[in-house]
Amino acid sequence: MDNRTTYFDLNLSNRVTSKSSEILNTSTVKTADYYKHLSLFWTDIIHLMSSKPQALTSIGPMRAFAANSKKISTELIEINEKLFEFNQYMTDYYKQLADTWGIAQKKVNLKVPEIPQDVEQIESVKRIWIDIFDNDFTELFDSEKFGNNYGNLVSKELELTKHWNNIINVILQSVNLPSKEEIDEVYKEIHTLKKRVSKVELELKKEKRKNAK
């Protein structure tokens, strides 16, 4: 018994050590991935462990509530991961703006070394400032690097919105309301029907006109 315990302990310890080293080895991959795995693991385990007592003690909708909580936590975990990527693109976005601002300001400083003393000078400095800033920022907005980063930023923002939509869908379904996808299906059906009806109507009108002639 003692031996078995020791063997078990050793085996567990080896497995834990190897798992830990594996985690340490992969820690270079992404910290976010590790935390995602950790959260998902515990969410799933707790969900499975509690499902039986829940089924026994809860009645109908309460069971669904537990399942929904799991879906919502999964979405929140995913949101966290996407937020990390979103922040990276957001940082790049502001960095591009700040860098362009700095360069433009330097150009203005070179062109306007003196502090303006009268109204006319202020006007001409303002004109120089606006022209240089507009040119430099337009150049930035027109560049491939800005376009790429902006595209990625919007894309991540949309993915965040999708997770938010998914959470709302879970809540809507829990109160017996149709989800966004279900409403979209109805919209699509209406659109197809309308299109068919209007084409038939138009054809009829054209036919009538032909016959009248």
Add this chain to the structure above:
Amino acid sequence: MLSESNIDPKIIEEILKFSKNVIDAPKLVSAPDEINLEVTPHEVVQEIDKTRLLHYKPLIETKYQTPLLISYALINRYHILDIHPQKSWVKNLLEQGFDIYMLDWGTPTSMDKYLDFDDYVNGYLDNSVEYIKNQTSVEKISLQGYCTGATIATAYAALHPENVKNYIATAPVIDGWKDTTVISNLAKHMDADKMVDIIGNMPPEFMYYCFSVLKPFEQGIEKYIKFFKNIDDKKYVDNFLRVEKWLGDTPPIPGELFKQWIKDIYQKNLLIQNQMYVGDELVNLKNIDMPVFTQVAVGDHLVSPECSMPLHYGVGSEDKILKIYPTGHVGMIASSLSQKKVLPEMGKWLAERS
């Protein structure tokens, strides 16, 4: 160090005057919400879904038999073509003796997310053309498209040449790859599928973002400083507020239509290559065989001339003319230049063919 005596007293005077203007502004000027943008009298003659077909009441006796239907852009509302009595595109054409109709695309809601090019070209626009033909007893009408409205009108003219007597394309969005504007750069990097899948319609906020990157310092700061400086100039202020109100009213663009527009025009550039499909039909610009008048503006920072001009060379018409004006995208349709030069030239061309 700057001593107090070195400051030009005029600077203090200017600051005080400017501050007074800011304080007085609400007393002197109407709030944008209080301004009615509908200038020229008209009636709504047909309504389909959210679209409305407007028929403008004649200001003089109509001289020309062929009516003109204007297909306005998908961005903002049609009011810019009738923004001010002295700068109204519509009023000027009425005064030249033309019979004018305008297609208002309305404000799409989430329910309209599946509307696509086919609905706009072969649905709303075709329905309007059929209505006008029926009411005026003509076989063909004249068609004008502005900006993205010209993309729709171009597709229509190519698919239904039998209905179009004359085609006027004003700053049309045609060759997306040649477009050198900031807008095209953003459009080329956009995942339109994802946007439509997740959000549905193209939200107005995205359009406001696009406006904000167009000359951000001139348009975002200087323009408003000028407004407060000129607060006593009634004409200037009235015009400024009308345009500002128009700029602030951007309806969403139906998802499917937006997706096709971004992908087919800006990303794959199918229209100018005669490879774009509307519904099941291939749009071939060579089918546009009626007289075509293309108008572009050198200073257009929304649709660059390089993007519009290929239409002139791509159509099958023999009777065609390309005019380039020294103005911008809005300047071409709502400015003193448009009243003095753009409209008289267009009117003369159209009169000879109406």
